[in-house]
Amino acid sequence: MSDKLPIQDKPYDGIQEDNNPLPGWWKTILYACTVFAIAYMVVVHTDFLVHSRSDMQRFEHEIAAMRFRQDSIRALKPPFTYAELTKLRTEQGRLSEGKGLFTDKCVACHAAGGAGNIGPNLTDNFWLHGGRIDSVALTILNGVSAKGMPTWGNMLSDEQIKSLAIYVKSLHGTNPANAKPAQGVLDTL
Numbered sequence: 001m002s003d004k005l006p007i008q009d010k011p012y013d014g015i016q017e018d019n020n021p022l023p024g025w026w027k028t029i030l031y032a033c034t035v036f037a038i039a040y041m042v043v044v045h046t047d048f049l050v051h052s053r054s055d056m057q058r059f060e061h062e063i064a065a066m067r068f069r070q071d072s073i074r075a076l077k078p079p080f081t082y083a084e085l086t087k088l089r090t091e092q093g094r095l096s097e098g099k100g101l102f103t104d105k106c107v108a109c110h111a112a113g114g115a116g117n118i119g120p121n122l123t124d125n126f127w128l129h130g131g132r133i134d135s136v137a138l139t140i141l142n143g144v145s146a147k148g149m150p151t152w153g154n155m156l157s158d159e160q161i162k163s164l165a166i167y168v169k170s171l172h173g174t175n176p177a178n179a180k181p182a183q184g185v186l187d188t189l
């Protein structure tokens with residue numbers, strides 16, 4: 001080592017060493033990086049300073065917002081109208097297609113003939129989400145995810161949803177055995 005460097009005061013094991021500390025500017029960068037890394041980790045993982053929400057909470061919030069947007073877009077632009085559904089009610093084959101689908105997909109929760117089980121009774125005058133045929137079709141299309149009614153629009157075609165709504169409306173007033181008590185509000189449209 002260079003002669004110009006100072007010698008350490010205390011020799012270790014009889015060996016003299018150069019006192020050659022890291023330059024101040026280098027150490028300053030190291031310490032600054034360390035402090036920054038710790039602060040960065042805290043901020044990124046807890047979102048501490050920004051929204052006081054963690055990454056996971058922010059992710060869930062964004063997913064919920066996206067679902068909501070998707071639902072509202074669908075709800076605004078349903079692939080049917082009241083007039084169309086009313087007309088289709090008399091179309092050949094609609095009722096039987098609806099009944100077949102209902103037996104296949106819906107009886108687990110709404111019971112045979114729509115008497116109601118986990119899901120509400122679909123034969124009475126009371127509806128949670130509206131009883132007019134286009135409201136019924138819209139509920140089937142969008143589902144009520146929070147309450148356990150699946151979003152059938154993701155699984156069935158628009159035509160199948162129309163047939164289901166037609167079948168559901170045909171159940172009105174059938175008074176099936178073991179019908180679930182009425183839920184929702186009176187809607188006889």
Ligand code: HEC
Nearest residue numbers: 105106109118119120127128129130139144147148149164
């Ligand atoms: C996994 C259970 C489940 C299945 C399967 C299911 N539903 Fe539902 N359904 C529900 C529940 C629960 C509700 C009540 C939602 C609420 O409380 O807002 C509901 C509500 C409804 C409503 C609205 C009733 C009202 O009072 O406004 C209609 C219409 C309906 N379902 C039709 C169907 C059809 C048609 C199918 C088959 C394609 C089906 N459901 C399959 C659970 C189910």
